[in-house]
Amino acid sequence: MAVRTSLARKGGQRQSVPPPFPSIAKSFDLAGATTAFSRNEEVFGEGEPAEYLYKVASGCVRTYNTLNDGRRQIGAFYFPGDIFGLEARKLHTCSAEAITRSRLQAIKLTELVSRIPRGMVLNRLLLELTTDELQRTQSHILLLLKSAQERVIGFLLDMADREDSLSEIELPMSRQDIADYLGLTIETVSRTLTRLETASTISLPSSRRVVLRDRQALNQLLN
Amino acid sequence: MAVRTSLARKGGQRQSVPPPFPSIAKSFDLAGATTAFSRNEEVFGEGEPAEYLYKVASGCVRTYNTLNDGRRQIGAFYFPGDIFGLEARKLHTCSAEAITRSRLQAIKLTELVSRIPRGMVLNRLLLELTTDELQRTQSHILLLLKSAQERVIGFLLDMADREDSLSEIELPMSRQDIADYLGLTIETVSRTLTRLETASTISLPSSRRVVLRDRQALNQLLN
DNA sequence: CGTCAACTTGATGGGTCTCAATAGCGGTGG
DNA sequence: CCACCGCTATTGAGACCCATCAAGTTGACG
Numbered sequence: 001m002a003v004r005t006s007l008a009r010k011g012g013q014r015q016s017v018p019p020p021f022p023s024i025a026k027s028f029d030l031a032g033a034t035t036a037f038s039r040n041e042e043v044f045g046e047g048e049p050a051e052y053l054y055k056v057a058s059g060c061v062r063t064y065n066t067l068n069d070g071r072r073q074i075g076a077f078y079f080p081g082d083i084f085g086l087e088a089r090k091l092h093t094c095s096a097e098a099i100t101r102s103r104l105q106a107i108k109l110t111e112l113v114s115r116i117p118r119g120m121v122l123n124r125l126l127l128e129l130t131t132d133e134l135q136r137t138q139s140h141i142l143l144l145l146k147s148a149q150e151r152v153i154g155f156l157l158d159m160a161d162r163e164d165s166l167s168e169i170e171l172p173m174s175r176q177d178i179a180d181y182l183g184l185t186i187e188t189v190s191r192t193l194t195r196l197e198t199a200s201t202i203s204l205p206s207s208r209r210v211v212l213r214d215r216q217a218l219n220q221l222l223n
Numbered sequence: 224m225a226v227r228t229s230l231a232r233k234g235g236q237r238q239s240v241p242p243p244f245p246s247i248a249k250s251f252d253l254a255g256a257t258t259a260f261s262r263n264e265e266v267f268g269e270g271e272p273a274e275y276l277y278k279v280a281s282g283c284v285r286t287y288n289t290l291n292d293g294r295r296q297i298g299a300f301y302f303p304g305d306i307f308g309l310e311a312r313k314l315h316t317c318s319a320e321a322i323t324r325s326r327l328q329a330i331k332l333t334e335l336v337s338r339i340p341r342g343m344v345l346n347r348l349l350l351e352l353t354t355d356e357l358q359r360t361q362s363h364i365l366l367l368l369k370s371a372q373e374r375v376i377g378f379l380l381d382m383a384d385r386e387d388s389l390s391e392i393e394l395p396m397s398r399q400d401i402a403d404y405l406g407l408t409i410e411t412v413s414r415t416l417t418r419l420e421t422a423s424t425i426s427l428p429s430s431r432r433v434v435l436r437d438r439q440a441l442n443q444l445l446n
Numbered sequence: 447c448g449t450c451a452a453c454t455t456g457a458t459g460g461g462t463c464t465c466a467a468t469a470g471c472g473g474t475g476g
Numbered sequence: 477c478c479a480c481c482g483c484t485a486t487t488g489a490g491a492c493c494c495a496t497c498a499a500g501t502t503g504a505c506g
Binding site for chain 1: 288290294296298311316344346347349350353354355356357358360361363364365367368406
Binding site: 397413416 | 453455
């Protein structure tokens with residue numbers, strides 16, 4: 001799978017940003033073996049020691065926090081090639097679950113140093129991963145400030161960029177997942193999608209498939 | 224000034240987290256000389272090359288993004304001892320301004336390596352700074368999901384922790400700054416503060432001074 | 447005492463949440 | 477093949493929270 005260029009929002013405008021150098025982190029092979037995870041299976045839980053780094057070989061993973069009022073905030077979705085599980089401190093500050101049946105490469109952080117490519121320092125790898133995460137998180141903040149319609153459109157465009165497809169998206173996650181990522185309710189997400197379909201800017205062959213019919217209109221609605 | 228312990232929200236609950244090691248980054252002296260900035264003076268602008276790292280010697284700084292609908296999103300406030308200006312890529316993705324008359328230490332990134340304490344690697348310093356930033360950003364997301372009252376209370380408690388005062392806060396920033404940080408309007412911020420004062424959980428000797436009168440009640444209102 | 451900026455307060459409307467019911471979809475078994 | 481089931485998604489009606497627009501208040505400074 002090709003290394004993806006990450007996305008950044010600058011001034012609220014969508015914009016592709018090339019990586020600072022051909023992303024070593026993402027193309028870096030963590031380990032040979034993969035572990036299988038079934039749908040909704042937990043990869044790690046909040047509060048557990050953060051000893052491993054994971055790379056998605058196939059499938060899709062979500063990380064989330066559980067708020068004390070019971071709501072769930074999804075922090076990020078990870079697709080094949082993405083690396084996750086890195087934490088600032090010793091413990092995980094979020095939980096991770098497989099969304100679909102997935103295969104993950106895992107490597108113990110303490111063993112990582114021996115697998116690092118010649119000439120690369122551990123701190124540089126970690127810095128790169130943390131930097132990517134920071135950019136994603138900052139974009140996420142800007143997304144949460146907007147109207148429901150703008151959030152949903154922003155989400156769809158992000159997904160379209162992350163899948164290789166030009167205009168047809170296969171969503172592995174449920175409406176609840178989307179809602180918890182965007183800080184909305186499933187009803188609002190559903191209504192917004194319906195309204196976009198009515199306006200002929202997208203079409204919904206099935207609930208998990210979205211076709212972007214008019215990207216220009218979508219970008220305009222981002223305001 | 225003492226090195227502060229940073230804050231993290233876990234499960235939406237407030238919780239102090241000790242730094243992984245006595246924060247080298249924050250106690251690290253960037254340079255001898257300081258530059259003065261007047262109120263509202265720009266330190267750097269979005270899109271400019273990110274060549275310097277800044278450490279607040281006195282005063283207070285805000286970083287922000289301007290959205291394309293004209294709104295402004297404040298990403299963070301920086302107080303004495305805090306370091307800012309580090310970017311993932313070559314250019315600044317946000318602007319920075321002094322909130323009050325401030326003095327800042329600045330050092331060119333390219334010169335940084337020569338000033339790094341013996342035995343420390345550049346990447347480790349950068350990693351530490353990025354990690355701090357990531358934690359702040361993640362907390363910020365969780366704050367933006369809550370009700371106006373919870374956001375304002377969360378903000379006040381954060382400020383109280385960052386100032387050394389136990390219960391009396393001196394806010395250097397305007398209502399507009401607070402609103403743009405919390406994703407609210409100034410009216411909502413003002414009304415919320417008034418309501419909290421009416422409920423005797425805080426008092427407002429002046430608009431920029433806040434006394435936390437009942438921290439237990441405040442924590443309870445965080446839900 | 448006038449001016450200006452910052453802040454507060456009030457009235458109103460709109461966007462999203464809540465609660466509730468209906469519809470679709472995949473699986474399982476008769 | 478069809479009936480049934482559970483789960484997911486859609487649709488509707490009403491309430492509530494916050495934004496908006498507008499007016500009034502306060503405080504600093506000349």
